[in-house]
Amino acid sequence: MYKLSFLSTPKFKSMVTTSSFKNMEQRILDEEVRPIFPFTAIIGQDEMKLSLILNIIDPKIGGVIIMGDRGTGKSTTIRALVDLLPEITVVSDDLFNSDPDDPESMSDFVREKFKNNEPLLTKKKKIAMVDLPLGATEDRVCGTIDLEKALVEGKKAFEPGLLAQANRGILYVDEVNLLDDHLVDVLLDAAASGWNTVEREGISISHPARFILIGSGNPEEGELRPQLLDRFGFYTQVSTIQDPELRVKIVEQRAAFDESPILFRKKYQIQQEKLINLLIAARQHLNTVQISSELRIQISQVCAQLNIDGLRGDIVINRASKAFACFEGRQQVIMEDILRVIPLCLCHRLRNDPLEQIDSGEKVLETFHKVFDL
Template sequence: MAVQFPFSAIVGQDEMKLAILLAAVDWRIGGVLVFGDRGTGKSTAVRALAALLPKMRVVAGCPYGCDPAAASGCEACEARGRAAGAARKSVLVPVPVVDLPLGATEDRVVGALDLERALSQGVKAFEPGLLARANRGFLYVDEVNLLEDHLVDLLIDVAASGENVVEREGLSVRHPARFVLVGSGNPEEGELRPQLLDRFGLSVEVRTPEVLAERVEVVRRRDAFERDPHAFTERWKKEDERTRRRLVAGRSRLDGVRVPDAMLERAAQLCMALGTDGLRGELTLIRAARALAALQGDAEVADAHLKRVAPPALRHRLRRNPLDDAGSSVRVDRAVAELFGP
């Protein structure tokens, strides 16, 4: 297995790293959209975080990687679970990171039903797709702004529901597909439609470092990693282990984090001040703030959590204002300052 660049060794890009961590703590936040310059560590961060996570336990032989401790799973696992005296054997596997190529067909993504076998033999044969492989892991789409709109919409729907349903000619197959969707792209090559932008949970902007010392450090670390990956990874092992413990602890604390009514009102006030459409903004803001509180070990959501996650949760949901030429990040920061104070 290829050695991945350590997550803790990534220089800068703090907002991107935080967004991916929050989505890993609570998959219900939705996908993470990373827009910015090429060569700024977008795919490196996703693969590094997946490699950092502890191995997950799956049902042996299950094509969807079902969790043996879960109450429900795919049709095959549920059938085995109902069988008298059947025991679910399990194995440990790495958290998957699945790349979705731009030229992928819908059948390649969602899976394909063999209609010929179904009609001639009465057998419901299903070939799992990329969504099945990504279950309980990460699905990474580079240049997501160049992917066909209907595929982006499909991905976001499945990522939000945690289940993939394939229906063809009266046949239907459903299986768990709970994954963190990460899409990246360069805005110079085209933008996503606003309707699709709004469906992503968090949106992050990354830029090429402009500070000389930071650029030099990026090159130094990458060069050291390529010359001796194992030695470089060993040097960052303690930092990665610390991040792993924070993440695992955050997941275990998540359901116990309280969200006071005052914070719900704050979130709604902020979204109203920015004029966001619908209620996805408030929902994502609260979910991300709760995940941040869990990651930091706090018992309840506070102003500081909302302020920290507001830019990635809201910047891609703003309408264009012809009377205000400020960027979306500036508008969110301004609204946060007015509502919460400096």
């Protein structure tokens, strides 16, 4: 099985600069109040870590749903992503993190300035991770319109919600399988269109809402609606580590982190910075990665033989295999790249009967071997 062993390879030993060291140290000091467990210190759970990393490299993969027992490190691993998230360029005075180079995803406010050739002030901002709590109201998620100001002053006064904050970032829903149905519908609408529309008393406001949707939960507490499950690019099942030596090491690490979080984080400072630089490089080179027509056809053959509904499975596999090839430092997708990611992409798309269990990946791999004649 693939391991996240790139941190010890010579290729990345030269990627840490003096300035990046200073940035990392500053982040450690900034997080003294609420330190985050380092991503590179997490033991095992390679499938979960890889699925999160590939979504950072290509946000259009569509996020990931991580299901598993309590205490398997789901929330810890997801929140550890905050350290790894790169910076993006946003319009300074915009509430929705609009991209100054992408007119199609600009908010109405920024697009109006763009059409009038007005200068757009920009700034660098770290990709945000926004938590969506289970008890959130629809107004908290979608935003609200100040009707009094709209009627009295004739202005559209909009108070942004969580979807606005998460635009071009990550929206994390813990215990996603317990989310209220009306909030599930809101997420489905936003995920399908990439826009959030709020309407109150004949007044309508829309803004871009393109985010990486990450969910976690315990399957014993309930299943996800099929419509929402299909929106996730990846599905990962995590289980409790049974190896006694690894369990002891995990317990020791957690104890060391709880005793002195800042000192513990400094021990992983170099590994964290190497991974950050690797992800930045992978995002920059993703568009140069190629996949042959023959491999594309074989991917679609696998999806057809498994009776996958729609084409989302085909699209996600193509994207994920390119992201994985880029992560490995290759410019051309090979069969092994597809083999590595295809269970993540298809396991949750096989169920036609809601009462069936999600496939562990055996059926997907069996079909893959037949199509690729292995």
